[in-house]
Ligand code: TZP
């Protein structure tokens with residue numbers, strides 16, 4: 001489906017709330033994280049109005065393009081179209097996947113949040129490019145999450161996917177430098193691993209986001225810092 005071959009290894013989901021950002025500049029924080037090795041960025045902003053979101057998205061897309069990293073937009077297919085970035089990430093309560101695909105066309109990347117085998121199979125059937133599997137651990141960043149599935153829940157989903165054509169997988173929720181290797185090993189089914197980890201606060205709220213991203217990349221065993 002989506003034409004972009006995305007590296008999901010270290011997937012940064014942004015947050016511009018004061019609790020996470022303090023008084024730092026949002027774009028500088030994200031750019032630092034990208035310099036540290038973040039391989040994919042999702043703009044997640046539940047507060048800004050549509051016009052502002054498009055403005056932020058366009059500016060963020062320029063930064064991402066400079067570092068050859070794809071940008072996806074959380075929730076908003078209309079904003080992704082306006083920004084003309086690489087795709088969207090939709091949850092179970094967002095726009096229907098079939099409609100999102102119809103609006104975005106075959107080339108854009110669509111990721112879908114799933115927390116059960118049934119949701120995963122439905123998303124694959126609907127042509128999702130990747131699955132955001134979680135919530136792995138309870139997190140302050142998203143307190144309204146209904147389903148804390150643990151690494152074991154991720155593994156159960158991966159196991160079901162083994163016999164199906166390849167779909168990319170990323171796990172999310174409460175992942176930090178201390179638990180990331182544990183999450184990955186416990187999430188693995190015998191022959192299938194997640195393709196990446198999605199992180200908000202462990203990078204966005206870190207005092208030095210570039211160094212934090214670099215340490216993640218080292219832990220994940222992936223080539224570090226980008227030009
Ligand atoms: N979806 C499930 S958990 C979550 C989202 C967007 C937030 C994850 O944030 P953090 O800070 O990495 O735990």
Ligand code: MG
Nearest residue numbers: 075090091094
């Ligand atoms: Mg959503």
